[in-house]
Amino acid sequence: DEPTSGLASRDSENVMDLLRELTLKGKLVFVVIHQPSSELFKMFDQVVILDQGGHMVYFGNPVEAVIHFRKADNQVNASVGECPVCGNVNPEQIFNIIEAQQIDEYGNYSDQRKVSPQTWEDLYRKALKEQKRSDQDPKEKESIPQGSNQDTDAAGQPPSHQTDPAGQLPPYHTDPAGQAPPYHSDQAIPSPPPTSLQVPGWIMQMINYLKRDVRSKINNRQQLLMTLLVSPLLAFILAYIVRYIVDPTSSTYIFRENENIPIYIFMALIVALFLGLIVSAEEIFRDRKILKREKFLHLSRSSYLLAKIKVLVLISAIQSIAFVLVANAILEIREMTFAYWLALFSTAVCANMIGLLISSAFNSAITIYIVIPLVMIPMMILSGAMFSFDKLNRNITSIDKVPLVAELMPTKWSYEALMVNQFKDNPFEENFFDMEKRISYYNFKSAYLVPALEERLNDCRYEFRETGGIQEQEAALLVLKNELIKAQGAVGDHHLRPNELNPESISEAELTKAARLLAALKVHYIEQFSIANREKERYLAKLMSDRRDLYFQWLNIYHNESVADQVKKIYEKNQIVEYKGELYQQIEPIYLDPPTDGAIGVRSHFFAPRKYFLGRYYDTYNFNISFIWFMTFLLYLALYYDLLGKLVRSRIINRRQN
DSSP states (O other), X not given: OOTTTTOOHHHHHHHHHHHHHHHHTXXXXXXXXXXXXXXXXXXXXXXXXXXXXXXXXXXXXXXXXXXXXXXXTTOTXXXXXXXXXXXXXXXXXXXXXXXXXXEOTTSOEEEEXXXXXXXHHXXXXXXXXXXXXXXXXXXXXXXXXXXXXXXXXXXXXXXXXXXXXXXXXXXXXXXXXXXXXOOOTTSOOOOOOOOOOOOOOHHHHHHHHHHHHXXXXXXXXXXXXXXXXXXXXXXXHHHHHHOOOSOTXXXXXXXXXXXXXXXXXXXXXXXXXXXXXXXXXXXXXXXXXXXXXXXXXXXXXXXXXXXXXXXXXXXXXXXXXXXXHHHHHHHTOOSXXXXXXXXXXXXXXXXXXXXXXXXXXXXXXXXXXXXXXXXHHHHHHXXXXXXXXXXXXXXXXXXXXXXXXXXXXXXXXHHXXXXXXXXXXXTTGGGTXXXXXXXXXHHHIIIIIHHHHHHHHHHHHXXXXXXXXXXXXXXXXXXXXXXXXXXXXXXXXXXXXXXXXXXXXXXXHHHHHHXXXXXXXXXXXXXXXXXXXXXXXXXXXXXXXXXXXXXXXXXXXXXXXXXXXXXXXXTOSOSEEEETTEEEEOSOGXXXXXXXXXXXXXXXXXXXXXXXXXXXXXXXXXXXXXXXXHHHHHHHHHHHTTHHHHHHHHHXXXXXXX
């Protein structure tokens, strides 16, 4: 669009020479130009002249355009398009003829044009039809002497100086629709012009995009330096502030006593999320002008995106390892470097995809940085670190599972993964976890579940003896039946049948059977609890006698009490909750495996030690990190198909139409 505006004449010719080189490589070049010089005007192969209102009044050879309008205006020497002496063409006279004004009775120019745009278009179309008929007239074709040069007339002038028999218009090469004239058998088929511009393959495109992206980042030294330094600086600031020593009179730091480790894990993930969004939020937005220029090449979108992603992944990997090495060293988090790095790195890469989505959808840097807090704040709230999921609004949460909306947050998966991994997979706790898990299971059953069921059984028995039926305690009876059916597999006798303990057909015999089953379960749970507890005590006694110092050393450097309190929920007031006819455990979720109901699984309570998926249990850390990468892949698909951009643009279009 106006490539020569504001340029000197020589510079304008250089620009046009570059555009002509593209045509020699097999490309079509459309140029909008105003007031071209004679040299520039003659460099065009075809010219389209549009009058007011979009009326096309000419399409063809540039020099012939001058002849066309001079003939239509009945000027002297109308068949001469260029100066016979110097060869210059004056394109300005075309516009003078088109916009010529009428003269009033006083000899002054009026505001009315001599010829309207529609009339100019009709004249052009009429001349074009006459030319077509002359091209198809065999008599005219035979009148051309054999052996004569059809490219010149008798005077040796080019065809632009010829006139048809009616003395009207010169020949045209195409019609207004861009169609070529009828092909004659005696015409030679022109070969396409040679081209040296070959679109590279997919791999080479990605390599070229990768080189360009890397060079652009290296050239911006200030941004590159800040990108590499911001992560270790934030790590130092965060770790230095939360390095807490309990004893005010001591200078000895003990990892076990640091109450800020859960906060550190949460803030580390927020830093990874923030950096991942910041480094990617303007990537596509910054390249929009370049992509617009390269659009006509039909390059691969996937090669462009993957090149971007590779650079961002490398940056996120460097930032994550720098953060972990600095912060974990200050806080003395040992033998967890890879686990922390992988969690932070996975979160950052997922944030990279979100940032690229935002960058491709919005056309303003201000809008992009307004959207980033709208993305980050819900991820912070629904990560599980700031608020307990079972204490949120009941419209979004549930008793036995993480809220569905929180399952969409990568910070929830990474925070749970690191907290569970920090507690149960450190070198100290991994020696006790299985024993403590059995102790917790049987302790909850004997200390909380059985007493809750005994209370409900007693209420049902009292009402039955008083009224001969059960109405007020119908909900208690339903809970009793459901829990006994789930638990009766632990003992061999006193099994309930599905048709028993129904309010309509309840009997004293059924209540007595339920009491015997409940008593048997209580005995079983207490026995198993005692067995598991004695096993742990024997193991501790052996450690105390053989490696007492090593035991306390490992306890101080690997185990953190604040992390243990979080994953065990020791401050939970409601240890057991009734919901929809069942009882749910609310304490020590780290020792509770999710139920195996459902064909897929995936969803579970927060801080579960394992995740159930497709009939198998998987370690929480491995499963959560894998799920983050699965979400990252889905975000890439949304980015590739520009789903967010299409949604935003459709909303804007609908708003404008309304």
